[in-house]
Amino acid sequence: MNYYSTNGKVSGVSLRQAVIKGLADDKGLFMPDVIKRLPQAFFDTIDTLSFQEMAYTVADTFFGEDVEADALKRIVYETLNFDVPLVKVSNSIYSLELFHGPTLAFKDVGARFMSRLLAYFVNREGDDVNVLVATSGDTGSAVANGFLGVEGVHVYVLYPKGLVSPIQECQFTTLGQNITALEVDGTFDDCQALVKNAFMDKQLNAKMKLTSANSINVARFLPQAFYYFYAYAQLKKLGKADNVVVCVPSGNFGNITAGLFGKRMGLPIKRFIAANNRNDIFLHYLRTGNYVPRPSVATIANAMDVGDPSNFARVLDLYNGSHEAICADISGCSYDDNQIAESLKRCFEETGYLLDPHGACGYRALCEGLTAGETGVFLETAHPAKFKETVEKIIGTEVAVPAKLQAFMQGEKQSVPMAKTFEAFKSYLMADK
Numbered sequence: 001m002n003y004y005s006t007n008g009k010v011s012g013v014s015l016r017q018a019v020i021k022g023l024a025d026d027k028g029l030f031m032p033d034v035i036k037r038l039p040q041a042f043f044d045t046i047d048t049l050s051f052q053e054m055a056y057t058v059a060d061t062f063f064g065e066d067v068e069a070d071a072l073k074r075i076v077y078e079t080l081n082f083d084v085p086l087v088k089v090s091n092s093i094y095s096l097e098l099f100h101g102p103t104l105a106f107k108d109v110g111a112r113f114m115s116r117l118l119a120y121f122v123n124r125e126g127d128d129v130n131v132l133v134a135t136s137g138d139t140g141s142a143v144a145n146g147f148l149g150v151e152g153v154h155v156y157v158l159y160p161k162g163l164v165s166p167i168q169e170c171q172f173t174t175l176g177q178n179i180t181a182l183e184v185d186g187t188f189d190d191c192q193a194l195v196k197n198a199f200m201d202k203q204l205n206a207k208m209k210l211t212s213a214n215s216i217n218v219a220r221f222l223p224q225a226f227y228y229f230y231a232y233a234q235l236k237k238l239g240k241a242d243n244v245v246v247c248v249p250s251g252n253f254g255n256i257t258a259g260l261f262g263k264r265m266g267l268p269i270k271r272f273i274a275a276n277n278r279n280d281i282f283l284h285y286l287r288t289g290n291y292v293p294r295p296s297v298a299t300i301a302n303a304m305d306v307g308d309p310s311n312f313a314r315v316l317d318l319y320n321g322s323h324e325a326i327c328a329d330i331s332g333c334s335y336d337d338n339q340i341a342e343s344l345k346r347c348f349e350e351t352g353y354l355l356d357p358h359g360a361c362g363y364r365a366l367c368e369g370l371t372a373g374e375t376g377v378f379l380e381t382a383h384p385a386k387f388k389e390t391v392e393k394i395i396g397t398e399v400a401v402p403a404k405l406q407a408f409m410q411g412e413k414q415s416v417p418m419a420k421t422f423e424a425f426k427s428y429l430m431a432d433k
């Protein structure tokens with residue numbers, strides 16, 4: 001399968017190149033030439049398959065031409081060795097818990113899949129590759145842990161100083177080995193700009209092989225389609241698979257884009273809701289047809305503090321730029337910190353289910369937006385203990401920290417302070433190699 005760029009100046013790129021490069025030379029995002037529909041028989045029997053079996057079928061339709069079957073199967077099975085339960089929260093609303101992986105957030109899936117696919121390609125060439133990743137919190141931990149100890153790959157995690165939670169921070173600053181954490185004196189958007197500039201810098205690219213692990217990478221965002229299929233399969237088992245509405249707490253829009261790909265492959269999802277915090281650039285687009293990026297503002301759902309969601313380009317491309325078609329499949333909403341806190345608290349008090357601030361946006365959107373006969377699933381994108389201080393303040397009760405998280409907090413923080421200018425970042429990388 002070949003890939004083309006959303007900016008239209010690059011096409012015919014192999015999967016191997018797309019995964020190693022991350023971003024196309026024209027600064028666009030890679031899209032597969034074809035999105036194949038899965039046969040009806042697959043959907044008829046989907047509820048009889050294991051998560052791994054089902055995911056392998058989905059992976060095969062995207063990557064089967066470019067990765068040997070045995071290797072692809074191993075990559076899928078290694079990636080998904082944890083459960084993704086669907087939990088009933090209230091009448092007709094279900095939570096798809098994506099936080100049972102190593103760092104307790106959904107990005108584990110894409111990060112693990114990508115690390116293994118990248119290793120599959122580069123280990124055949126013998127060249128070391130450097131992964132640059134900007135994070136507003138959860139990407140960094142998922143990528144760092146997904147890549148930890150993978151040979152031939154060094155990871156640089158760029159994160160905004162003081163803007164990620166202490167628990168998030170320790171998950172990528174305490175690892176050592178092939179993981180370096182860079183503490184940038186700026187915002188997430190500054191971090192993302194540094195990474196984007198690095199990919200465009202000729203001198204830097206001549207010196208070292210650079211790639212990205214942000215959700216712009218096809219190997220990171222596409223595997224996220226797996227769990228939409230699994231959500232559907234579990235609802236089918238419950239006899240609730242008609243009129244499924246999936247709500248995705250969204251920041252860079254990689255997660256929801258993977259769901260839209262799933263729908264394009266034939267997955268019977270009626271419609272999507274993109275839940276935003278106050279960074280509601282997408283909602284503004286839905287309402288006006290104009291996409292107007294603006295600097296991000298800090299919220300308690302900080303993994304969604306994105307002022308220029310990179311995967312918007314993919315959404316637009318998927319629908320041939322049609323605002324009308326996009327609005328037919330996706331609606332939006334935006335909640336401020338008070339509304340997020342209020343929903344988190346109310347859900348806990350009324351149902352006993354503890355949300356994290358991102359999931360709370362998703363839950364609230366379904367409470368407000370479901371119509372009669374619809375079944376809603378929101379993606380619970382992180383474990384509430386990852387936002388312990390925030391959540392405890394809201395519910396007034398202590399939140400137990402799972403053993404997996406506690407282990408990280410025992411480690412020692414090692415990070416490199418970094419100015420937000422590209423010159424500083426570039427000279428650091430040049431000197432480090």
Ligand SMILES: *Cc1c(COP(=O)(O)O)cnc(C)c1O
Nearest residue numbers: 138250251252253254255303381
């Ligand atoms: C990354 C993240 C999101 C947003 O996902 P996108 O793919 O960037 O839209 C939502 N919630 C949590 C907890 C995250 O880590």
